Amino acid sequence: MTDRERFLATMHFQPRDRAPICDFGFWSETVELWKSDGLPEHLDENTATDFFGMDRFEGWVGVVDGLDPAFESVVIEDRGQTEVVQGSDGVRVLRHKFMGSIPQHVGHLLTDRESWNKHYKPRLTPESPGRFPGAWEQRVKRWRNPQRPNVLTLPGGSLYGWIRNWMGVEAVSLAVYDDPAWFEEMVETITDLVCALIDKACSFGVQFDTCGMWEDMCYSGGPLLGLEHFKKYLLPRYRRITDRLRNHGIDIVWLDCDGNIERLVPLWLDAGVNCIFPIEVGTWGADPVAYRREFGRDLLMLGGFDKHVLARGKQEIEQEVDRLTPVVEEGGYVPFCDHRIPPDVPLANYMEYLCLARERWGRGVDLKPMGKLWHAMAGAAP
């Protein structure tokens, strides 16, 4: 089976040769550390995925659903180990120069209706010229082949997460109360944009496979936005988008949200968002096994393997692989670590995990080849 056939069969609970073997990626620090244990020098966090023989579950089509044109990215201030940068979203952040991490917001252009109308709304029109990538026609021609090997993923925007990023948590939280009509207008503008792009992309005769949305709207205690506000402002608009997708034959709609998502999952399902990624286990113990018990086959899942288990040792890794295996076997679930592999995971442990994943979930069938290192470290592993 191709990556696409296997992924679609998995997410539709249909027969397949094996489960997809995927990853979320690696911290650059992790890859560098692993080099002292034998990982080839030429690898980085972008190329390690292929080196480890991973299947693909996503394939972005290059449609730009965010700000277009983006803001110019510029360094505002160099502070030695850190720097203040204005990013492509217009947000000023303080970030580490030499360490991969989530930056701190230090300034926002989006503060009120005026700045919305001046800086952001004009960058959220579907007609802007940068929305579709160059050579779109040639790409589309290739993608029309029903036998194409890779999954094609349409972008589905972000109804809260982007606004939260553009304004900051405090400002968007206050806006919901101080000017709800404006908050609603921002959400509606993004929804209109996403729907228009979906329609246009699908008008070229390609059967796209999935749609990926992004929110990151939860923290360890639960959602950043109250459930009533979620239901009032977001849910109907998710539904507009997912209805549109289903009309175009796209029935796998995944949403990327970190943090404790437990209370939002039923609402997303109600809104037609049927797949969650990457199921951050966190200190709150999110668990694909429990989700399957609670939501049955209505909820598709990507991720959910506790990355911290990888730092603990062989026995713990095997226990976790075994614990997840029944859900993997049932389908509707592609397991992988719930974020990038952190530097406290020894390469030998990661190899142990991969060996087990390829054996138990991959059944040793038609797996992608790995580098020589694999054979040296894992012996007779598949």
Next chain:
Amino acid sequence: MNPLESLTDAVVRGDRREAVRLTSEQIDGGSPPKEILAALVAGMDTVGDRFQRNEAFVPEMLIAARAMTESMAVLEPLLAAQGIRPEHTAVIGTVQGDLHDIGKNLVAMMWRGAHFNVVDLGTNVAAEDFVNAAKDHGADIIGLSALLTTTMPAMRQTVQSIREAGLHAKVIVGGAPITAEFADSIGADAFAPDAATGVDIARKLVSA
């Protein structure tokens, strides 16, 4: 509902104009400032309770805190004139290497809402800066926040520095990757799973 209960209710609803109006009305009417303060703090406590019960979320905490802050701006001169100051001081910051501040800001806000004097050191704060600030301000509480697993060792280091400095302040830790077990293991006095619980814990520690 009596006027002070109405004030509490205005804070709970995050109705800042009404809260300020009622605060001014109470001041003009000669209510003891301590009672007005207690009504405001009661509002924040109610929101904190609701937050812990998952009936209120971050926006509701923020609008309540704003109503409290604006009311306090009216009340503060009167409190100062009568020598009523926060009984306890808390120093708070995100540990070294960590640039995240949302959780830390929420805790600081809730502590202020409980009428603690809060010294916010910001993010990426070195262990010695926590120690020095706690000494300078005579802190009763030190709050340490971390979002990243990679900065948890810095939290351990900070607790160690605080202990080595012999400070009497109680250390409360929190953040997405932090657990009660980790808090115990690094010698912190308490773990706060969320901002509202952070108030309960701080009160308990300073009254112990």
